[in-house]
Amino acid sequence: MSALLTNLCEKGIVSEMLVKLWNNGVLQLGIWETIYMTVLSAFFAYLIGLPLGMILAVTDEGGIRPVRWLNSLLGVIINFFRSIPCIILMVAMIPVARLIVHTSLGNGAVIVTLIIAAAPYVARMVESSIKEVNAGIIEAAQAMGCTNAQIVLHVLLPEAKPSLIQGAVISTVTIFGYTALAATLGGTGLGQIAIIYGHQRSNGDITWLCVVLMVVIVQLIQLVGTFIARRTDKRIK
Amino acid sequence: MIELKHLSKTYESSAGRVEALKDINLTISDGEIFGVIGLSGAGKSTLVRCINLLERPTEGEVWIDGQELTALSRSELLRVRRGIGMIFQGFNLLEQRNVLDNVAFPLEIEGMKKAQAREKAKELLALVGLSERERAYPAQLSGGQKQRVAIARALATNPKYLLCDEATSALDPNTTRSILELLRQINEEMGVTIIIITHEMKVIDQICDRVAVIDHSCIAEEGRVADVFTSPQSEIAKELILPQDRKALAAQTDGGRRLRIIFDGQKSRRPVISDLVLECQAPVNILFADTKDFEGTVYGHMILELPHDKRQEEKIIAWLKNSGVTWKEEV
Numbered sequence: 001m002s003a004l005l006t007n008l009c010e011k012g013i014v015s016e017m018l019v020k021l022w023n024n025g026v027l028q029l030g031i032w033e034t035i036y037m038t039v040l041s042a043f044f045a046y047l048i049g050l051p052l053g054m055i056l057a058v059t060d061e062g063g064i065r066p067v068r069w070l071n072s073l074l075g076v077i078i079n080f081f082r083s084i085p086c087i088i089l090m091v092a093m094i095p096v097a098r099l100i101v102h103t104s105l106g107n108g109a110v111i112v113t114l115i116i117a118a119a120p121y122v123a124r125m126v127e128s129s130i131k132e133v134n135a136g137i138i139e140a141a142q143a144m145g146c147t148n149a150q151i152v153l154h155v156l157l158p159e160a161k162p163s164l165i166q167g168a169v170i171s172t173v174t175i176f177g178y179t180a181l182a183a184t185l186g187g188t189g190l191g192q193i194a195i196i197y198g199h200q201r202s203n204g205d206i207t208w209l210c211v212v213l214m215v216v217i218v219q220l221i222q223l224v225g226t227f228i229a230r231r232t233d234k235r236i237k
Numbered sequence: 238m239i240e241l242k243h244l245s246k247t248y249e250s251s252a253g254r255v256e257a258l259k260d261i262n263l264t265i266s267d268g269e270i271f272g273v274i275g276l277s278g279a280g281k282s283t284l285v286r287c288i289n290l291l292e293r294p295t296e297g298e299v300w301i302d303g304q305e306l307t308a309l310s311r312s313e314l315l316r317v318r319r320g321i322g323m324i325f326q327g328f329n330l331l332e333q334r335n336v337l338d339n340v341a342f343p344l345e346i347e348g349m350k351k352a353q354a355r356e357k358a359k360e361l362l363a364l365v366g367l368s369e370r371e372r373a374y375p376a377q378l379s380g381g382q383k384q385r386v387a388i389a390r391a392l393a394t395n396p397k398y399l400l401c402d403e404a405t406s407a408l409d410p411n412t413t414r415s416i417l418e419l420l421r422q423i424n425e426e427m428g429v430t431i432i433i434i435t436h437e438m439k440v441i442d443q444i445c446d447r448v449a450v451i452d453h454s455c456i457a458e459e460g461r462v463a464d465v466f467t468s469p470q471s472e473i474a475k476e477l478i479l480p481q482d483r484k485a486l487a488a489q490t491d492g493g494r495r496l497r498i499i500f501d502g503q504k505s506r507r508p509v510i511s512d513l514v515l516e517c518q519a520p521v522n523i524l525f526a527d528t529k530d531f532e533g534t535v536y537g538h539m540i541l542e543l544p545h546d547k548r549q550e551e552k553i554i555a556w557l558k559n560s561g562v563t564w565k566e567e568v
Contacts, residue, residue, distance in 0.1 A: 140329035140387075143289055144343045144394075145318035154346070158333050234333045234374040 015203045027193065031213060033107065034189035038176045041111050045118035045175065046168065052078070052119070053126025054152060060131070064138060065148050074123075081120040087181050089117045094185070110179075110187035118175045125167035129160045162233035169225030173218055180214075190214055239265040239288060239398065239432070244297035246283050257283040258294070259454045267397070270424050270431045272445035272462070274438065274477060280454040281434045285402050288432065289321045290314060301398075319347060322391030322429075326403035328383040330375040330390070336362065337371040340389045347394065361389035365419060381412035388419065392429070399423070401433045405440055417443045438477055442466070442529065450474045466529070467501045467536050493522070493542040494550055495567040496557070500528055500537045509562055510539070517556050519549035540567055 005022055008014045021027045056074055059067040081089065090113040097109035133156055141155045157164075180191030190210045198207030230236065244261040247254055257280045265271045275281045286292035287299060290306050299306040306317060330339050337358050344354035362368050365385040375383055384404060391399055401420070405413040421444045424431050433445060441448050441462060449459040452473035458465060469475045498509065514521060521541045528537030543550045557564050 134327075134329070134332075136325055136327045136329040137331060139291060140323065140325060142291060143318060143321070143323040143400075144346060145315040146346050147315060150346055154342070155331065159331060161333060232333075234335070235376045 014205050017197055017201065017203045018206050018209065021193070021197060021206065027209075030188065030190045030193045030210075031217075034176070034179050034191070034214075035217065037107060037111055037114065037179045037182065037187065037189060038172060041114035041118060041175050041179070042168070042172045044111075044115045045122045045171065048115065048119040049122025049171075050126050052123035054130060054156070056123060056127040057130035057156070058148070058152065062131075062135075064142070064151055078120040078123055081116070082124070086117050086178055087184065090114070090178075090181065090185060093117070105186045107182075107187055107189075110182040110185055113185065114175060114178050114182065117178060118171065121174060122167075122171050125171055126164065129163035129167050130156050132163050133159045162229045162235070165225060165229040165232065169222060169229070172221055172225070176214075176218060176221065238267055238300075238302060239263075239430070240298075240300040241284075241287070242298040242300065244284075244287055244294045244299070246280075246287060246292060247295045256454050258287070261297070261456055263449060263456065263459070265430065265432060267430050268424070268428055269446045270421070270433065270444050272433045272435065272441040272448040273451055274435055274441050274448060275451035275473070276477075277436060279451045281436075281451050282402055284451065285400050285432060285434045288398075288400060289318050289323065319343070319394050320396050321398045321400060322394070322396040323400040323402065324384065324387045324391050324404045326406045328375070328380070328387045328407075330383055330386055332375050334374075335371065336367065336373050336375070336378070336386050339375070339386055340393055343390060343393045357393065358389070361392055362386075364392075365389045379412075380408050381416060384408065384412075384416050385419065388416075388423070392423065392427070397430060399429050399431045401431065401435075403434055403436070406435065406437065413437075413440070414443070420444060450477065463536055467499055467538075493545055495524065496541050496543065496564050497567040498539045498541060499563040499565070500535050500539070501563055509560070510541075512560070513553065513556060517549065517552045519544055519546070519553055521553070 002019075002023055005014060005019045009016055009019045018027075052074065056071065056078075057063055058065050059071040059074075061068070061071075063071075084092070090110075093113040093116045094104045094109065096116065097112035098104045100112050101108040103109055137159060138151060138155060141151050146155070179187065179189055180194070182189070183192035183195050190213055194207050194210035197203055198205075198210060241261050241263045244258055245256070246258040247256050261284060273281050273284060283292055287294045288301075290299065294307065301317065301321075304317065306314060309317065331342060334342065337355055340358035340361050341351070341354035344357055345351060349357075359368070359371065362371055365388055367382060367385050367389070370378065370382065375386070378386065387404075388399075399420075404420075405416050408416060417440060420431055420433075423429050424444075431444075433440060435441065445462050447460065448462050448465050450457045450465065450469075450471060450473055452471070457471035458469065458474045465474060466478060469478050500509075510521070510523070521543060523539060524542050525538070525540040528535050528539065543553055
């Protein structure tokens with residue numbers, strides 16, 4: 001790989017900077033950092049967003065346990081966060097990050113702000129997946145004498161699983177997009193490489209390489225996610 | 238025994254008040270198959286949902302085996318519901334569980350061990366004739382098979398009552414017949430009291446012992462199926478039971494006098510029409526006939542148009558009056 005890059009560089013196809021980045025392992029580290037920031041943020045965003053989305057669906061007027069005030073309150077809070085452009089929200093959440101990870105710099109802080117930005121989005125995705133569950137199935141469970149907790153655990157979650165996985169794929173790709181914005185907050189990864197080495201030092205080939213790498217990563221997420229969703233969905237004959 | 242007392246259900250919406258049920262009084266005895274028939278929107282689905290309180294009535298009481306359901310706490314109500322099975326028009330199976338686990342589901346909910354629940358589920362699948370499909374998922378089954386799974390699931394907790402909400406409305410006539418046959422078998426062999434909601438007269442006809450006709454949120458008529466069938470009193474019952482003959486009558490405007498002969502189970506062994514024609518030596522035109530063999534005797538109606546000839550007409554009337562046949566003038 002290294003020899004190939006040197007060869008391409010001698011022919012003037014790629015810049016010296018790119019070769020240096022590869023040989024120093026900066027590019028490889030960037031790929032890894034982007035992936036782990038995405039996965040970690042998505043995981044915690046779901047830890048918060050999944051219960052929130054479930055509460056939204058359950059307490060809704062047509063849900064199994066309507067609680068109007070709770071539903072409205074959560075709705076307002078989530079819409080508040082959702083209406084702030086992601087980059088502004090991330091900047092605004094730096095103090096919160098400092099509280100939690102005791103630093104406002106680096107990937108730790110970036111992940112905290114990413115989670116806060118993504119959790120409300122995830123909550124809405126989960127809510128819509130849960131609401132897709134056939135009302136008749138819920139009614140059948142109620143007729144059997146299921147408690148609401150049993151309906152949530154044994155009916156809503158398993159029945160919505162394929163849709164939840166599809167939603168997780170979309171959310172993960174969105175969070176992946178957010179990680180590039182994190183470069184402006186001192187986060188690292190492919191986004192930072194594209195901006196600092198590609199844009200600011202006018203190496204177009206580095207920018208394009210980052211673009212290609214990001215496209216490949218998104219395609220992989222999409223492919224694996226869709227595969228899992230299809231494998232778990234028993235509605236397909 | 239299920240008793241509904243002065244049951245009313247009113248929905249308040251932005252579009253205004255909707256009275257889905259008005260002062261419903263019904264008693265359903267243990268061991269019978271009770272039918273509720275009505276046109277769509279008449280309130281029959283709301284009625285069946287009031288029995289297990291999926292819909293809470295606005296007024297009135299629901300008594301099941303001496304317990305008044307609307308007065309129960311939530312946990313007590315959930316326990317009562319476990320003793321009442323329910324099946325639906327849309328089957329409502331868990332689509333991400335296979336057939337066996339669908340049937341085992343209500344048992345797991347009750348806290349039974351998974352292995353034990355599956356054993357019981359296997360017995361029930363054998364009962365409904367679906368043992369070979371236990372590993373299949375609902376999406377791989379036909380409508381009739383799905384309803385059989387739903388029936389097995391509803392019976393898993395050994396309920397005393399089974400509520401059927403338009404359970405055969407999504408099925409073709411042959412499948413409907415076999416599902417009804419299964420329900421009758423369950424009623425006879427397991428002693429399960431069955432309440433059937435339907436808009437199809439043939440469902441009532443095939444398996445119900447008693448029927449209530451519901452119209453515009455009220456019970457218009459109630460009684461033994463044979464009685465309601467042979468002499469429907471209410472307009473709605475007449476419409477549901479005799480839909481074709483009205484059309485036939487509208488089409489026939491020959492002007493002859495029309496009589497309705499009623500077969501009420503007593504004169505069924507006798508060839509009434511042949512006797513009439515042979516003895517009176519007068520032709521009659523059969524405009525409409527709908528007779529059914531019911532528990533070994535024949536019930537039904539036949540509408541005859543008499544000849545224009547006055548003498549023949551009088552002869553026929555005189556014969557009918559002496560014959561003991563139930564008949565009346567049809568207008």
